[in-house]
Amino acid sequence: MSRVRPEDWRPQGVDNLEPRAWEALRQVKRSTLVTAGAGAGKTEFLAQKATYLLQTGLCPAPKRILAISFKRDAARNLAERVAKRCPPEQARRFISYTFDAFAKSLVDRFRAAIPDGYRPPEDYRIVMPRRQDYRDFLDAQGFHGVNADQLERAVARARLPVADEGSPLPPVVAAYWRAQYNNQDDVLLSFAMINRLVELLIRENPSILKALHATYPIVFLDEFQDTTFAQFQLLCTAFDGSEAVFTAVGDDKQRIMVWAGAMPDGFAQFGQHFAAQRISLICNWRSHEDLVRIQHVIASRIDPNVEEPEARADRLVDGEVAAIWEFGMEEEESDCLARWIEREVQAGNVEPHDVAILVRMRADEVEGQLSAAFEDRGLRLRNVARNVGDIAIQDLLGEDLAQILLRLLRLGATSRSPENWNAALLDLQFLEAVDPDDEAGQQLLQWRLQKFVREMRRILRDLEPIPDSAAAVAQAALDFVGLKALRQAFPSYQRQPDFDRVWNGFKLLLQESLENAETWSGALDDFEGFGQIALMTIHKSKGLEFHTIIFYGLDNQTWWSLTPNRLEELNSFFVAFTRAKQRAFFTLCAERGQPVVWIENLLAPAGVHHIGVADILPD
Structure with a gap:
């Protein structure tokens, strides 16, 4: 593959980049902190910079780019964008992980090198401790003077080995680790603990540290504002002393994870520790001018010095684009929402799946309040926060296993699907580690995929699209992929409980999608949420975008913590509003x-006023 000279390289898949994005993209000598507001195209920028580095040879083979995101779907999205822009031999050198997956991959690969006393067995089990679990531990052990919040933070931050003496916290943390390892047949590890194990692993094994430095001279960090103290410490341990150049992107106005341990001063720490150049992107490619103007009002309350962004999207709708819809009773609210969405869909103004209803919390309760009114109007509301088995629908759809199997089923359910064919070939190439230059290997993959598609089409012809068919169809796709190859390619599926959680969820959701299906293709559309209005929490909406968003519950009971002195809650409000491309209500x-009077007073000068039912649904 011939290289492109850096001065001749052009963006791939987009017309151009804003001047500041060009500056950040071409900065390869020192670390860069790219601050970018909502709609600035942070993920696209990283994809373009990766393409630039790979295609120009500034990241020469066999060296790799390590990209770390916070959500699995964001990590996959970034990898897919790079794969569309680079030939396979280059795209394979772009390694996209979540923080948790990156840490877990190192534990699983180098488990034998973890020092005695902390080395987990191969079949350790991942757990997600609740606050009550920490309370139960403290009560059972008789620890007083330490609460659950303190213990949770200390477990996430304490370096190993933990000293079993000193101030009140270290002995409690040491006892907690012993309790999790107490039964060697069932060792329980949270992702916070896995992070600490990796920090210990690379600190105590210079050869592993050297390998990291040699492999990854370039590191990308997406959504950096959500980085925790422990994650930042791990990055420092892993790359201090190397020549690695970091590119971190984020928006401190979207910092909504302080409650989960995100550093309140992460940008300042990154800039100081890595001597990073700070570059701010100012274009908003998502929202039109009227929405961007309102967003800037909120952003200015968060940061009075924030630059006003340049709106680059066109306004495609008439009428109000932002308002507070006022109702007296919840039943009236539910009915009006259903009627308004029905009218907009029937008028062809928006597709159901391009409307999102965002809630601050308790999505299951809101689903119960809205679903009947929506059903009466022939609308389908999909609560993506709902669990199928032990995994939320939104999390399931972001899993590599679900995406791979879904593409294979799509090929069986349709007569022609070039996009899924190409994606499935890339999946096989990755799963079986076939070199793109190996013509014989590539031909064999195509032959195997053609044979599978013929067989899958036969299976789908023979099996009716009913719930009882779900397990057999899913199993046929999994058998073709091969569990061994899947686990070798994706360390997160190496342990049976981790795999079962996703696999069982996939089968259950496919079964649900077949309950009212007329065709297999229709069932797969249902599986992915086409034709359905998404219901999700604000935290899960981060990184997504919709034509129209409706935030359910701008009141002092739903959002009792939205007060002028609680910046993170205002950040959450900002995130909710900025999901919208065309309208936000x-x-x-x-x-x-x-x-919430103070927030309404903030928005009123920007034109966000109360609207009653008569104006929402005029005759």
Whole structure:
């Protein structure tokens, strides 16, 4: 593959980049902190910079780019963008992980090198401790003077080995680790603990540290504002002393994970520790001018010095694009929402799956309040926060296993699907580690995929699209992929409980999708959520975008913590509003609570006013 000279390289898949993005892209000598507001195209920027580095040879083979995101779907999205822009032999050198997956891959690969006393067995089990679990431990061990919050933070931050003496916390943390390892047949590790194990692993094994330095001279960090202290410490341990050049992107106005341990001063720490150049992107490619103007009002409350962004999207709708919809009763609210969405869909203004209803929390309760009214209007509301088995629908759809199997089923259910064919070939190439230059190997993959597609089409012809068919169809796709190859390619599936969680969820959701299906293709559309209005929490909406968003519950009961002195809650409000490409509405129901007066006063000068039912649904 011939290289492109850096001065001749052009962006791939987009017309151009804004001047500041060009500056950040071409900075390869020192680390860069790219601050970019909502809609600035942070993921696209990283994809373009990766393409630039790979195609120009500034990241020469066999060296790799390590990209770390916070959510699995974001990591996959970034990898897919690079794969579309680079030939396979280059795209394979772009390694995209979540923080948790990166840490877990190192533990699983180098487990034998973890020092005695902390080395987990091969079949350790991942757990997600709740606050009550920490309380139960403290009560059972008789520890007083330490609460669950303190213990949770200390477990996430304490370096190993933990001293079993000194101030009150270290002995408690040491006892907690012993308790998790107490039964060697069932060792329980949280991702916070896995992070600490990796930090110990690379600190105590210079050869592993050297390998990291040699493999990854370039590191990308997506959504850096959500980085925790422990994650930042791990990065420092892993790359201090190397020549690695970091590119971190994020938006401190979207920092909504402080409650989960995100550093409140992460940008300052990164800039100081890595001597990073700070570059701010100012274009908003998602929202049109009227929405961007309102976003800037909120952003200015968060950061009075923030630059006003340049709106680059066109306004495609008439009428109000932002308002507070006011209702007296919840039943009236539910009926009006259903009627308004029905009208907009029937008018061809928006597709159902391009409308999202965002809630601050308790999505299951909101689903119960809205579903009947939506069903009466022939609308389908999909609560993506709902669990199928032990995994939320939104998390399941972001899993590599689900994406691979879904593409294979799509090939069987349709007569022609070039996009899924190409993606499935890339999946096989990755799973079986076939070199793109190996013509015989590539031909064998194509022959195997053709044979499978013929067989899958026969299976789908023979099996009716009913729930009882789900398990057999899913198993046929999994058998073709091969569990061994899947586990070798994706360390997160190496342990049976981790695999079962996703595999069982996939089968259950496919079964649900077949309950009212007329065709297999229709069932797969249902599986992915086409034709359905998404219901999700604000935290899960981060990184997504929709034509129209409706935030359910701008009242002092739903959002009791939205006060002027709680910056993270205002950040959450900002995130909710910025998901919208064309329209953003909030509902306020007197039966549920009273207005959040200060936020309404903030928005009123920007034109965000109360609207009653008569104006929402004029005759």
